[in-house]
Amino acid sequence: MTDEMKKNGPDTAAEAAAETDASKEQDAAGAAEAETRAPDPIEQLQAENLDLRDRMLRLAAEMENLRRRTERDVKDARSYSVAGFARDMLAVSDNLRRALDAVPAEVLESADAGLKALVEGVDMTERSMLSALERHGVKKIECEGEKFDPNFHQAMFEVPNPNVPNNTVIQVVQAGYTIGERVLRPAMVGVAKGGPKPETVTVEPGTEAVNEKDA
Structure with missing residues (x-):
């Protein structure tokens, strides 16, 4: 015990010893906390591996989406690159058909060989043109007698006809x-108006379905 401690008495010496112990405990606690905060190299590597794996999966998904989009764009380019040209050729086909329809059947029957050959040549030209377009994916919309569909048809007029269901295509003005899978040109049609309504079926609890027409 130092002279200073002897002079100050036993209480002061005890306090000094307590402070020394407290300081040691704080140093030990600080060291333990530092060890706790220090990252584990293995855990750090695992976290980095997970992050890299996540990035790799995201990149692979993006590349797959890009591949699919590219394939779709290439397919569309092949399928629809002739759309503008095909539309113009359809206008030529329409004019050929108008020329054929302008010749009455009775006139054609009594016509000379030259006129008949001319009409046959125009008809063959039209059919050959449509056949060539079909080889490039252009197909005619068969719609007469079908229910009107705004996705494929353009209604030009309505025709009162009670013999066919309402909104049935009964006349094609322009094919x-x-x-x-796209509409190159909608069909211009006339549709029926005022025909019979579609048959409906009524069902009551505990009974079988009954057709209203037969009820």
């Missing part, structure tokens, strides 16, 4: 065509 429509598709190219691939």
Whole structure:
């Protein structure tokens, strides 16, 4: 015990010893906390591996989406690159058909060989043109007698006809065509108005379905 401690008495010496112990405990606690905060190299590597794996999966998904989009764009380019040209050729086909329809059947029957050959040549030209377009994916929309569909048809007028269901295509003014899965040109049609309504079926609890027409 130092002279200073002897002079100050036993209480002061005890306090000094307590402070020394407290300081040692704080140093030990600080060291333990430092060890706790220090990252584990293995855990750090595992976290980095997970992060890299996540990035790799995201990159692979993006590349797959890009590949699919590229394939779709290439397919569309092949299928629809001739759309503008095909539409112009359809206008030529329409004019050929108008020329054929302008010749009455009775006139054609009594016509000379030259006129008949001319009409046959125009008809063959039209059919050959449509056949060539079909080889490139252009197909005619068959719609007469079908229910009106605004996705494929363009209604030009209505015709009162009680003998066919309402909104049935009964006349084609101008043929429509598709190219691939798209509409190249909608069909211009006339539709029936005022025909019979579609038959409905009524069902009551505990009974079988009954057709209203037969009820």
